[in-house]
Amino acid sequence: xxxxxxxxxxxxxxxxxxxxxxxxxxxxxxxxxxxxxxxxxxxxxxxxxxxxxxxxxxxxxxxxxxxxxxxxxxxxxxxxxxxxxxxxxxxxxxxxxxxxxxxxxxxxxxxxxxxxxxxxxxxxxxxxxxxxxxxxxxxxxxxxxxxxxxxxxxxxxxxxxxxxxxxxxxxx
Amino acid sequence: xxxxxxxxxxxxxxxxxxxxxxxxxxxxxxxxxxxxxxxxxxxxxxxxxxxxxxxxxxxxxxxxxxxxxxxxxxxxxxxxxxxxxxxxxxxxxxxxxxxxxxxxxxxxxxxxxxxxxxxxxxxxxxxxxxxxxxxxxxxxxxxxxxxxxxxxxxxxxxxxxxxxxxxxxxxx
DNA sequence: AACACTTATCTTAGTACTGAGTATTATGGC
DNA sequence: GCCATAATACTCAGTACTAAGATAAGTGTT
Numbered sequence: 001x002x003x004x005x006x007x008x009x010x011x012x013x014x015x016x017x018x019x020x021x022x023x024x025x026x027x028x029x030x031x032x033x034x035x036x037x038x039x040x041x042x043x044x045x046x047x048x049x050x051x052x053x054x055x056x057x058x059x060x061x062x063x064x065x066x067x068x069x070x071x072x073x074x075x076x077x078x079x080x081x082x083x084x085x086x087x088x089x090x091x092x093x094x095x096x097x098x099x100x101x102x103x104x105x106x107x108x109x110x111x112x113x114x115x116x117x118x119x120x121x122x123x124x125x126x127x128x129x130x131x132x133x134x135x136x137x138x139x140x141x142x143x144x145x146x147x148x149x150x151x152x153x154x155x156x157x158x159x160x161x162x163x164x165x166x167x168x169x170x171x172x
Numbered sequence: 173x174x175x176x177x178x179x180x181x182x183x184x185x186x187x188x189x190x191x192x193x194x195x196x197x198x199x200x201x202x203x204x205x206x207x208x209x210x211x212x213x214x215x216x217x218x219x220x221x222x223x224x225x226x227x228x229x230x231x232x233x234x235x236x237x238x239x240x241x242x243x244x245x246x247x248x249x250x251x252x253x254x255x256x257x258x259x260x261x262x263x264x265x266x267x268x269x270x271x272x273x274x275x276x277x278x279x280x281x282x283x284x285x286x287x288x289x290x291x292x293x294x295x296x297x298x299x300x301x302x303x304x305x306x307x308x309x310x311x312x313x314x315x316x317x318x319x320x321x322x323x324x325x326x327x328x329x330x331x332x333x334x335x336x337x338x339x340x341x342x343x344x
Numbered sequence: 345a346a347c348a349c350t351t352a353t354c355t356t357a358g359t360a361c362t363g364a365g366t367a368t369t370a371t372g373g374c
Numbered sequence: 375g376c377c378a379t380a381a382t383a384c385t386c387a388g389t390a391c392t393a394a395g396a397t398a399a400g401t402g403t404t
Contacts, residue, residue: 015240016292017299025318026307030212032322036329037209038252040202043332054360068187073382080210082362087384109369109382120188127189135198140331145324146197150204152313152321157208159312160215226390245352254392259354281352281399347404355396362389370381
């Protein structure tokens, strides 16, 4: 049970903390990255939800559609879910008849996921509209700016991945 | 119960779908945005998790730390959670003694959230290291590139927000 | 005053995951 | 071959949310 609100003083006093200007750009970058991603993700999610799929389910379908059969672990690395998550997602797509598992002939632990015929025709039907949706959603940038953004985001992402385990210490 | 894997044919045949080059950049942009965000978010999450907080909880604290008391609805809009979500988050931070609610003197429906004294000193203690962590994580870009990325992401986000309800139709 | 409409928060049920652990199979060193 | 270690997918309990609806209070129109 949360505490009850009090009503003693007028709010809108000065904020208790100020941002160190040395880190202002990094924080700003994080914020705009977060919001741009949220907005794009939401456009994508809306479009996908029309077909009763979650973004993660769609990501699995898309990976298989554009790459062909993949090991569950490969999909997992590509769409960034947990190992339990990929099992769950492939189960659900299997139940819908869009995806099926296939044993690896060389490794009895491993399983491929691949689109069923239904899955292929489903993706052939819906993917172009989804691509147009994303193209629309990114019209805030010109084609040249889009290419610029791709390069910058690639470098940012690569750097952030290799900064694994950063602890924010003072010096490096 | 998912279907059992079969082992009839060798995998690695050609992928069933190809990407329309007209939309290739938009799709690529979406992918690198997704991955850059995921990597930055993960660096941030790791740092925050050391203090037993979720990213959303931390986002509430950060908003209050840098802006002072805010209406629940204002925080909600700022950190992009559902109305149920903000109630839940403020409840949890309240239980921890970091945040408290305060009634609005002018609108009896509305409530401000604000940091408690504990909340302020907690943030004063941990925020600088978190800012350094984000700065480290964004070192894949030079300072100039970071400013460029900020501008591009701002434009991208703004465009994606106003493209609300896009349905991916053929022409505009 | 009464009504419809909107706004702000809270409640509740449901869910899409995560994280930790398990079972099975593969790999490399001896 | 045998053992320890690693890799692969699966299981299961837990959770941080969301979506929809309820409650309560404000606003505007008649």
